[in-house]
Each structure stands twice: as structure tokens, then as C-alpha cells.
Amino acid sequence: MSMLNRLPQFTRLSAFRHKNVSCFCTKTDGSPIPTNPLKDIYSANKQSDNGVIYDKKPFRMELKAGKNYSWCLCGRSKNQPFCDGTHKDIYLKIKHRPIRFTVTETKEYWLCNCKQTSNRPFCDGTHKRADIQEKKV
Numbered sequence: 001m002s003m004l005n006r007l008p009q010f011t012r013l014s015a016f017r018h019k020n021v022s023c024f025c026t027k028t029d030g031s032p033i034p035t036n037p038l039k040d041i042y043s044a045n046k047q048s049d050n051g052v053i054y055d056k057k058p059f060r061m062e063l064k065a066g067k068n069y070s071w072c073l074c075g076r077s078k079n080q081p082f083c084d085g086t087h088k089d090i091y092l093k094i095k096h097r098p099i100r101f102t103v104t105e106t107k108e109y110w111l112c113n114c115k116q117t118s119n120r121p122f123c124d125g126t127h128k129r130a131d132i133q134e135k136k137v
């Protein structure tokens with residue numbers, strides 16, 4: 001059985017919907033952590049609480065310079081790490097809104113999947129905390 005077949009189906013679908021996605025990463029590449037140029041533009045960036053942990057490791061994927069993205073903060077999207085509108089489901093009563101962001105350089109980035117980063121939407125290593133790694137997701 002291949003490693004791919006051992007992943008839950010939603011993980012496989014989410015990971016391979018995007019080009020250049022690597023979802024089996026456990027380490028960052030040592031490059032400086034980028035910041036979101038749209039951070040001060042959208043009020044959603046001021047949300048103080050974080051969503052539920054989707055995964056305990058980040059996604060690495062190529063992002064295009066100047067393109068706008070919506071990163072899922074609630075942790076319930078089935079199109080991780082991006083928003084699929086699940087937070088709008090009135091029956092789920094989700095208060096989180098997605099984080100709009102862009103990048104200034106076309107290259108690969110580590111996007112947070114634990115939803116606990118202090119540098120949304122980029123991984124800042126928070127997922128390595130013991131309380132996050134010990135949590136069942």
C-alpha cells in the first residue's frame with residue numbers, strides 16, 4: 001500500500017488540488033518567515049482567537065506574486081490551507097473569517113495548517129509546541 005493510500009481521503013483531495021503542494025513536510029527550510037502585505041488592510045487580521053487545528057504541520061506550496069489568496073483560519077475548510085466558505089454555514093456557528101493575503105515574490109512558502117501561528121497565514125513554528133503536537137485532530 002502506498003503512503004498516499006494511508007492518508008484520509010479529504011487530505012489527499014485537498015493536497016493535490018493545488019500544484020506544487022508538499023504536505024509531508026515536518027521542517028521549514030530555514031528561510032526568513034514572510035509577512036502578509038495585506039495585514040493592515042483587512043480587519044479579519046485583527047481576530048484575536050484562532051481556529052481549530054487542521055493539521056500539526058504546515059503546507060509548502062508555490063504562491064504567485066501579487067495574487068490574492070484567502071487562508072482558512074477556522075480550520076474547517078475542505079480546501080486547506082485555503083478558505084472554501086465553510087465558515088459561512090450558519091449551523092456551524094463559526095465566528096472566524098478567512099485571512100486575505102498576498103506575496104511579493106513568486107516562490108514556495110510554508111502556510112500554517114495548525115491555525116495557531118502568530119504570523120498569519122505563514123508558519124512561524126508554533127505547531128511544534130507540545131500542546132499542539134499532543135492534541136488529537
Ligand code: FES
Pocket residue numbers: 056057058059111112113114115116117122123124125126127128
Ligand atoms: S503549521 Fe506551523 S505554525 Fe501552524
